[in-house]
Amino acid sequence: MGQKINPIGFRTGSFLPWKSRWFANNVQFKDYLVEDVKIRRALMKRLVVAGITSVEIERLTKSMTITLNVSRPGVVIGRGGSGIEDVKKFVLEIMKESRGKLPKNGKIDFQVKEVKNPDVSAQLTLMRIIQDLERRMPHRRVVTKAMERAMNAGALGIKVVLSGRIGGADIGRTEKFHQGSVPSQTLRKEIDYAQTPALLKKGYVGVKVWIYKKEEN
Numbered sequence: 001m002g003q004k005i006n007p008i009g010f011r012t013g014s015f016l017p018w019k020s021r022w023f024a025n026n027v028q029f030k031d032y033l034v035e036d037v038k039i040r041r042a043l044m045k046r047l048v049v050a051g052i053t054s055v056e057i058e059r060l061t062k063s064m065t066i067t068l069n070v071s072r073p074g075v076v077i078g079r080g081g082s083g084i085e086d087v088k089k090f091v092l093e094i095m096k097e098s099r100g101k102l103p104k105n106g107k108i109d110f111q112v113k114e115v116k117n118p119d120v121s122a123q124l125t126l127m128r129i130i131q132d133l134e135r136r137m138p139h140r141r142v143v144t145k146a147m148e149r150a151m152n153a154g155a156l157g158i159k160v161v162l163s164g165r166i167g168g169a170d171i172g173r174t175e176k177f178h179q180g181s182v183p184s185q186t187l188r189k190e191i192d193y194a195q196t197p198a199l200l201k202k203g204y205v206g207v208k209v210w211i212y213k214k215e216e217n
Helices: 007-011 026-047 073-077 079-099 122-136 141-154
Strands: 053-057 063-070 109-112 158-162 173-180 191-199 202-213
Touching: 007 026, 007 191, 026 063, 026 079, 053 122, 063 073, 073 079, 073 109, 079 109, 079 191, 122 191, 141 158, 141 173, 158 191
Parallel strands: 063 109
Antiparallel strands: 053 063, 158 173, 158 202, 191 202
């Protein structure tokens, strides 16, 4: 695998399911693809407080199912399901903006799945690191704390890479941190991965997180 390919993308279709599941002809494909990207980005930004890790979209002929994987499902559902209705209206507005009109027979179902062990989620670990860096906390302390938290939660290994003007340095550099084992050459191992740049006072700092999880029997 080396260092040049996304571990999630490399395993998708063989060991991991697709995040978008639908069939479309040549005319509809590009529209559905762009719409999926917009919906996924908007929901990931809107539901940060709920600890969202991923958004799965499945389309049928007259309906669409969106699965939200979150660590705090109660925040999404709300009292009496009011939160889900707000999210549904939000998604319909995105679809209207993307298509120029509301979808016909636009039945949208939402499924909210709880992330059972959020401390070994690469996406949630990444967001904690970014939030602490944006609060100007020392980067070594932030990363060490995140790695210890993941290892104590049952992870077999974790690797974190920071790149850019770390700590406000004049010259950009790359720093790597790791604990345990993170096998990058074995496809059958469950490696969770996430990457997002952190916007700090001196510029962007790229953050990448690999977490080697225990295999569930």
